Amino acid sequence: MKITIRPAASKDLAAIEKLFRLPELSLANGQYFTVALLAAYLKDDYFLVAEDEGLLVGALVAEPLRNGGAMVWELAVEKERRGQGIGSVLLKKFIAIMKGKGRQWLILYAPSASPRTLAFYRRHRFCLGKKHIEALKNI
Numbered sequence: 001m002k003i004t005i006r007p008a009a010s011k012d013l014a015a016i017e018k019l020f021r022l023p024e025l026s027l028a029n030g031q032y033f034t035v036a037l038l039a040a041y042l043k044d045d046y047f048l049v050a051e052d053e054g055l056l057v058g059a060l061v062a063e064p065l066r067n068g069g070a071m072v073w074e075l076a077v078e079k080e081r082r083g084q085g086i087g088s089v090l091l092k093k094f095i096a097i098m099k100g101k102g103r104q105w106l107i108l109y110a111p112s113a114s115p116r117t118l119a120f121y122r123r124h125r126f127c128l129g130k131k132h133i134e135a136l137k138n139i
Contacts, residue, residue: 005093008047013038016059020074024111028136045097050090058086060094070098072108
């Protein structure tokens with residue numbers, strides 16, 4: 001296994017849309033990130049993919065926030081590849097890039113019903129906050 005992390009490209013979007021189509025990654029309205037939505041993030045090192053010998057096995061999409069932060073919207077690894085360190089490599093690379101851009105903190109949402117996911121973020125020294133309910137309104 002040789003994991004390569006690189007910026008996402010338009011050729012990756014269909015595979016990433018499929019990767020992000022997990023029940024725990026749906027928005028409050030039940031929708032998911034679509035190719036059209038993902039295309040808006042193709043810039044600035046805030047959208048990365050993990051490849052193993054040319055095969056896309058993971059992705060992370062984020063955006064900058066005010067006051068030195070960044071919001072990680074989605075981070076996922078192919079189901080059959082989880083537990084192999086791919087998510088860790090992807091997250092560590094993203095953190096290094098963010099530090100280089102002067103970002104000082106990250107925030108993300110994780111499914112509270114997934115002990116494995118929560119343990120992943122604890123291992124990466126994220127502070128887990130209180131439970132919140134996501135509320136979304138189209139305007």
